[in-house]
Amino acid sequence: MKYPLNERISKIRDLINSSRKQHQLLQDSALWYMLCSCMDTIGDTEEALESFLKKDTNDSDKGRNYLHIYGALQALFVQQEAVANLHEALKIPYIEDSSLEKIRHIRIDAAGHPTKRGNKKAFNFITRLTLSAQEFHLMTLYPTKPGGKELNSKHIDISVPDLITTQKKVFKDVLNNVIETLKEEEVDHRKKFADKKLTDAFQHTTYPFTKIFEAILSTDSPHAQLVGGYIDEILKSIEAFKAGLRERDEPDDNIDDIYKNLGYALQNIKAYFHASQGTHIHREDTYIFADFAQRQVEILEEIAQEIDERYNDV
Numbered sequence: 620m621k622y623p624l625n626e627r628i629s630k631i632r633d634l635i636n637s638s639r640k641q642h643q644l645l646q647d648s649a650l651w652y653m654l655c656s657c658m659d660t661i662g663d664t665e666e667a668l669e670s671f672l673k674k675d676t677n678d679s680d681k682g683r684n685y686l687h688i689y690g691a692l693q694a695l696f697v698q699q700e701a702v703a704n705l706h707e708a709l710k711i712p713y714i715e716d717s718s719l720e721k722i723r724h725i726r727i728d729a730a731g732h733p734t735k736r737g738n739k740k741a742f743n744f745i746t747r748l749t750l751s752a753q754e755f756h757l758m759t760l761y762p763t764k765p766g767g768k769e770l771n772s773k774h775i776d777i778s779v780p781d782l783i784t785t786q787k788k789v790f791k792d793v794l795n796n797v798i799e800t801l802k803e804e805e806v807d808h809r810k811k812f813a814d815k816k817l818t819d820a821f822q823h824t825t826y827p828f829t830k831i832f833e834a835i836l837s838t839d840s841p842h843a844q845l846v847g848g849y850i851d852e853i854l855k856s857i858e859a860f861k862a863g864l865r866e867r868d869e870p871d872d873n874i875d876d877i878y879k880n881l882g883y884a885l886q887n888i889k890a891y892f893h894a895s896q897g898t899h900i901h902r903e904d905t906y907i908f909a910d911f912a913q914r915q916v917e918i919l920e921e922i923a924q925e926i927d928e929r930y931n932d933v
């Protein structure tokens with residue numbers, strides 16, 4: 620598996636792009652865009668580091684070697700920051716592995732602030748004679764006493780491929796935990812509503828529509844004066860459906876047109892039967908409006924059924 624972190628990020632993308640989770644995350648646009656940046660950055664830095672690992676047999680160009688080393692260390696640091704911010708955006712607790720802190724300190728010493736580490740507490744040197752395309756020797760000088768003239772030294776051989784391997788191993792487990800956490804959150808959310816069916820919101824719509832059609836088709840139907848009440852009952856069902864979606868954090872902006880068109884049709888049906896003054900709506904128009912409204916309610920009921928089935932799949 621060449622890009623294991625990218626593979627895990629792809630799974631995270633699938634989980635957060637589900638309609639409910641995406642709707643929830645988009646309530647805070649700043650966190651959403653930070654999350655998107657984090658996922659891209661984790662993938663980008665993995666590709667950069669994999670490119671670094673390609674064996675380069677020509678170690679004679681010291682300038683290029685410095686650039687490679689600096690770039691790889693910076694990519695490791697940027698990747699660490701992206702993983703931490705990913706957790707922040709998803710509001711998942713993050714406990715950093717101690718090995719990552721060591722990698723970050725190496726980066727700061729060698730390529731971050733080598734010339735004045737910790738306000739003149741240490742001074743670092745990449746030994747040029749030891750520098751290759753992937754490894755180097757780091758010498759650190761630090762005062763024996765604060766402000767003193769005597770210096771001690773520390774020497775360490777750094778293999779950047781080893782740092783990359785360590786960080787990759789840690790982040791494979793870390794991102795696996797993110798994936799499992801997101802899955803568990805979704806399962807727990809669905810369990811809360813497994814016994815509450817959205818389709819129940821529509822259990823009282825068949826009778827009102829039956830009586831509305833009867834009133835339209837029969838000029839002397841006793842239900843003609845009750846159409847307003849039937850329409851109110853249908854609208855009550857729609858409001859119950861909307862409330863159920865809100866309770867589940869399910870988006871409904873993609874069906875907003877159905878609400879509007881349905882409301883318009885029901886309004887015109889009511890106007891035909893209950894307008895205090897003359898209305899331009901004819902009986903044939905009213906039948907078309909009623910037929911259309913019933914079909915829109917059926918579409919909403921199908922959406923409710925799909926959501927109910929998804930919530931039962933735990």
